[in-house]
Amino acid sequence: MDSTKKIVNTSDDDGFLLRMGLNDNKAGMQGLDKEKINKIIMEATKGSRFYENELKKDQQVNQRIEKMMQLKDKITSQQLLKAQLQADKLALELEQSRDLSCTIVHIDMDAFYAAVEMRDNPELKEKPIAVGSMSMLSTSNYHARRFGVRAAMPGFIAKKLCPHLTIVPLNFKKYEEVSKEVREILAEYDPSFMPIGLDEAYLNITEYLEERQNWPEDKRSYFIKRENIAKNGKQDVTAPDELKLNEDAHSSSPILFEDNTSITEEQPVATSHLYTEEQRDQELLLNSVVFGTSAEEVVKEIRFRIEQKTGLTASAGIAPNMMLAKMCSDHNKPNGQYRISPDRQSVMDFIKDLPIRKVPGIGKVTEKMLKALGILTCTELYQQRALLSLLFSETSWHNFLDVSLGLGSTDLEKYGERKSMSTERTFSEINTAEEQYSLCQELCRDLAQDLQKERLKGKTVTLKLKNVNFEVKTRASTVLAAVSTEEEIFAVAKDMLRTEIDSVAPHPLRLRLMGIRVSGFLNEEEKKYQQRSIINFLKPGKQANASLLQPGKSSHEHFTKASETSHKESFFDKKRAARQQSNQELLINKPANKQNSHDIKSSVNPVDETNDAIGSANLNDCHSLTCPVCFEEQRDSDLEALNRHIDKCLNGTLVKDNAEISTSENSWENAQHFSPDSKKKTFEMCQKNKMNKSVDTVQSRQVADNSTSSSTEAFPKVVANTSKEREHSLLSETASNMYLEQNFSSKIISLENAERFEKSECTQETQPSYSSGAIRDNVLVCPICNVEQKTTDLSLFNRHVDVCLNKGIIQELTEQIVCPVKSQITENSKSVGEYLRHQYMNPTTGTKRYDRSPPVYMYLYLKVKLANCSVL
DNA sequence: CGGATCGAC
DNA sequence: CTATGTCGATCCG
Numbered sequence: 002m003d004s005t006k007k008i009v010n011t012s013d014d015d016g017f018l019l020r021m022g023l024n025d026n027k028a029g030m031q032g033l034d035k036e037k038i039n040k041i042i043m044e045a046t047k048g049s050r051f052y053e054n055e056l057k058k059d060q061q062v063n064q065r066i067e068k069m070m071q072l073k074d075k076i077t078s079q080q081l082l083k084a085q086l087q088a089d090k091l092a093l094e095l096e097q098s099r100d101l102s103c104t105i106v107h108i109d110m111d112a113f114y115a116a117v118e119m120r121d122n123p124e125l126k127e128k129p130i131a132v133g134s135m136s137m138l139s140t141s142n143y144h145a146r147r148f149g150v151r152a153a154m155p156g157f158i159a160k161k162l163c164p165h166l167t168i169v170p171l172n173f174k175k176y177e178e179v180s181k182e183v184r185e186i187l188a189e190y191d192p193s194f195m196p197i198g199l200d201e202a203y204l205n206i207t208e209y210l211e212e213r214q215n216w217p218e219d220k221r222s223y224f225i226k227r228e229n230i231a232k233n234g235k236q237d238v239t240a241p242d243e244l245k246l247n248e249d250a251h252s253s254s255p256i257l258f259e260d261n262t263s264i265t266e267e268q269p270v271a272t273s274h275l276y277t278e279e280q281r282d283q284e285l286l287l288n289s290v291v292f293g294t295s296a297e298e299v300v301k302e303i304r305f306r307i308e309q310k311t312g313l314t315a316s317a318g319i320a321p322n323m324m325l326a327k328m329c330s331d332h333n334k335p336n337g338q339y340r341i342s343p344d345r346q347s348v349m350d351f352i353k354d355l356p357i358r359k360v361p362g363i364g365k366v367t368e369k370m371l372k373a374l375g376i377l378t379c380t381e382l383y384q385q386r387a388l389l390s391l392l393f394s395e396t397s398w399h400n401f402l403d404v405s406l407g408l409g410s411t412d413l414e415k416y417g418e419r420k421s422m423s424t425e426r427t428f429s430e431i432n433t434a435e436e437q438y439s440l441c442q443e444l445c446r447d448l449a450q451d452l453q454k455e456r457l458k459g460k461t462v463t464l465k466l467k468n469v470n471f472e473v474k475t476r477a478s479t480v481l482a483a484v485s486t487e488e489e490i491f492a493v494a495k496d497m498l499r500t501e502i503d504s505v506a507p508h509p510l511r512l513r514l515m516g517i518r519v520s521g522f523l524n525e526e527e528k529k530y531q532q533r534s535i536i537n538f539l540k541p542g543k544q545a546n547a548s549l550l551q552p553g554k555s556s557h558e559h560f561t562k563a564s565e566t567s568h569k570e571s572f573f574d575k576k577r578a579a580r581q582q583s584n585q586e587l588l589i590n591k592p593a594n595k596q597n598s599h600d601i602k603s604s605v606n607p608v609d610e611t612n613d614a615i616g617s618a619n620l621n622d623c624h625s626l627t628c629p630v631c632f633e634e635q636r637d638s639d640l641e642a643l644n645r646h647i648d649k650c651l652n653g654t655l656v657k658d659n660a661e662i663s664t665s666e667n668s669w670e671n672a673q674h675f676s677p678d679s680k681k682k683t684f685e686m687c688q689k690n691k692m693n694k695s696v697d698t699v700q701s702r703q704v705a706d707n708s709t710s711s712s713t714e715a716f717p718k719v720v721a722n723t724s725k726e727r728e729h730s731l732l733s734e735t736a737s738n739m740y741l742e743q744n745f746s747s748k749i750i751s752l753e754n755a756e757r758f759e760k761s762e763c764t765q766e767t768q769p770s771y772s773s774g775a776i777r778d779n780v781l782v783c784p785i786c787n788v789e790q791k792t793t794d795l796s797l798f799n800r801h802v803d804v805c806l807n808k809g810i811i812q813e814l815t816e817q818i819v820c821p822v823k824s825q826i827t828e829n830s831k832s833v834g835e836y837l838r839h840q841y842m843n844p845t846t847g848t849k850r851y852d853r854s855p856p857v858y859m860y861l862y863l864k865v866k867l868a869n870c871s872v873l
Numbered sequence: 874c875g876g877a878t879c880g881a882c
Numbered sequence: 883c884t885a886t887g888t889c890g891a892t893c894c895g
Contacts, residue, residue, distance in 0.1 A: 051885050061878090137886045139882090152882085155885040198882045362891095364880045396894065423888060463874085471885080477875050516887085879892080 033707045034145025042066050045158045054471035062366050066373045076391055085387035092386065095406055101343040103411040106204040106294050107318040107326035108187065108303065111335035113200035115142040117179055118169045128165040131159055139171060143335065179311050186306050192298065195413035203323055204411045206299060213294050222291045223305065300338050321348065322410030348407035352379045360404050375397060379405050422457065424448045425516025430469050432509040434502050440497050444517045445491040457522050458483035462493040465516035466501060476501060483523050490519060541717065654717055
């Protein structure tokens with residue numbers, strides 16, 4: 002313990018200073034030496050809240066290291082031996098799969114922002130400058146770096162290091178424009194290159210290189226602006242590379258004849274057949290330059306063109322994989338390039354003495370941890386592979402092994418879809434709840450805008466808070482319905498913020514930063530299930546499906562396309578197709594059929610929505626309602642009446658179906674359920690249940706209104722009552738009417754409720770009633786197969802239920818359909834509603850969920866499924 | 874899933 | 883006075 006502490010303590014200050022980026026300061030003539038820099042920074046830093054927090058963080062890292070060292074001491078030689086074998090085995094496999102066939106290029110613009118600013122304002126050229134603000138710098142030019150002024154350093158400290166420092170505010174638009182220019186060039190060499198931020202990119206030029214081998218010289222020739230040559234050599238203080246063409250290109254127009262054809266047609270290139278350096282110089286003087294066909298030449302050409310076009314220099318690395326290429330581009334920076342030949346030896350030579358900190362992915366903390374193990378270079382990283390495999394996670398030590406063997410990815414394809422979107426702001430202390438809420442709302446508004454720009458909806462909202470002591474906290478909540486609007490996001494964020502404020506009450510939260518993030522985006526598939534609200538679901542109106550009704554496209558085709566790609570055409574899809582067909586046939590005979598009006602309306606406003614549109618009731622402009630089960634148009638525009646009808650209708654068709662099925666020998670209480678009496682009884686129960694439900698809701702709301710934060714005692718009762726009721730009814734009902742009662746009657750009947758859910762008005766109302774420990778599980782269980790679903794994703798769950806139902810139905814059209822359903826539901830399981838209710842609360846933490854609209858969709862979804870099913 | 878942390882730009 | 887903003891990945895509970 003003591004020994005480890007010592008190791009840690011010695012590097013304590015180092016850790017902080019390293020963060021300031023001083024480890025490789027090269028003191029220039031007018032610069033400062035490392036010691037001086039450290040001293041100044043320390044003086045400016047010591048005692049600040051920031052510093053205190055930094056110390057705390059360092060302590061935490063030290064503790065991690067301590068733990069690791071303890072772990073290390075426990076390792077037996079046996080274990081180490083075993084680990085050695087394992088690591089060696091993997092190393093061998095990796096070695097055998099080494100791929101040197103790709104040529105990967107990493108391009109990195111030199112001090113990008115600063116370079117742009119200098120280009121656009123020549124006055125800054127000779128001065129030390131940094132881009133950013135007094136509180137934070139984004140980058141600095143090389144002149145300023147001699148004073149220890151670095152990126153990620155606050156401006157006021159930089160000023161202390163370098164009093165003459167000019168701080169230029171950020172000009173993102175400009176950088177983006179320049180970045181675009183650069184990217185246009187890069188795209189010519191690899192159309193699917195991978196940009197990293199504004200100033201970096203990876204290219205895979207393997208294919209391009211092959212093509213280029215056969216290119217004639219003129220296709221590899223570029224003109225140089227003459228004035229550039231004239232000025233060349235005067236100012237390239239920082240350009241060690243051989244290709245110093247124009248420090249001043251910005252002042253001239255873009256390179257002439259970028260277009261190759263113009264070169265040959267309009268102004269013949271100074272002809273040259275040799276590629277010696279002398280010849281190159283000759284060509285330079287003749288205002289043109291020809292690049293060869295090697296990778297180096299290509300990269301020189303790229304850098305040349307970038308400089309000609311933007312007036313900015315870039316560094317580059319060429320290597321067989323991305324990791325190496327990245328490290329190469331750093332090797333001769335600025336304005337230089339480096340290549341690792343695609344052979345094992347060259348790779349290993351490069352890797353050998355490389356400080357581990359240089360490898361991308363190994364940062365300050367990992368470096369410190371490895372240092373504690375005596376690992377400073379990549380060879381040491383390799384030598385300690387067995388130890389590392391015991392001390393680090395699998396992904397970590399695998400990565401270490403990759404690194405130490407010089408292996409890396411060559412695949413730049415994964416231009417992955419974004420996983421999250423966020424916005425955050427730093428400000429001077431805000432400590433009143435009121436301001437915090439409005440700030441939160443503002444952030445939500447901004448984020449919502451951004452989200453909607455990309456048409457994204459996410460299910461997880463994260464609130465980030467940093468207090469004035471720089472302590473960061475995040476609070477996340479995953480809701481069932483994906484959110485995207487300001488109101489939706491704020492509804493979730495607000496609650497989290499409230500609990501945070503409450504948690505420190507009566508003290509105020511003293512914040513210096515707040516941020517909101519949305520993640521867990523829906524994919525295209527999920528959007529189809531989730532997009533439609535229950536209201537819209539019943540009222541496709543302008544969204545109804547057109548292709549369904551297009552004469553040329555069969556319904557079958559349509560459904561095949563619409564259904565999952567992962568499994569075969571759904572039983573229901575077939576059913577729907579069949580029904581559509583019969584409806585169409587009906588149409589022919591009876592042109593004035595109700596379905597017709599639906600068709601016409603639908604086709605006027607086509608939409609890509611498919612699954613949901615089918616079998617749903619049409620509530621076009623709220624005047625004519627069509628039952629989703631019998632497809633009869635309802636005279637009454639009253640929703641209550643429609644719901645009652647649907648229930649009756651479902652009841653009728655389902656009972657009829659069940660009656661058919663029940664002709665088989667397996668008769669479980671058939672008589673009870675299929676007699677007219679029981680039908681009536683069921684219907685009555687539905688009605689009764691409905692009433693109870695609405696009473697419950699009212700009660701909940703009232704209590705909720707009375708007490709926003711406290712007095713949760715009243716609520717478990719409500720829950721208990723309703724669930725008891727449910728259990729009771731479960732015992733006495735069959736599968737069919739259980740669905741009816743549990744799901745349909747008590748749930749979807751109340752469209753007003755559904756509407757409220759959608760507007761998130763229910764968040765406060767309903768939360769309290771879920772805050773008891775009455776709920777046991779927190780998982781979705783399929784009501785058909787009764788198997789716990791790993792997913793908590795509703796659309797996936799829906800899919801599963803669909804498949805599950807299909808299985809039962811398709812196998813046999815008789816008792817197999819119902820039996821599994823019945824046995825599972827009556828004996829083992831809770832209602833679908835109850836399963837879903839679990840989603841409202843995390844039983845372990847007691848955290849409330851924030852939205853309940855998806856279950857409502859769910860009920861309707863199942864209902865429609867069953868309705869379709871009943872067409873059998 | 875939620876929270877913290879790391880790493881990169 | 884004055885120490886960022888955004889994103890992905892990973893680890894652990």
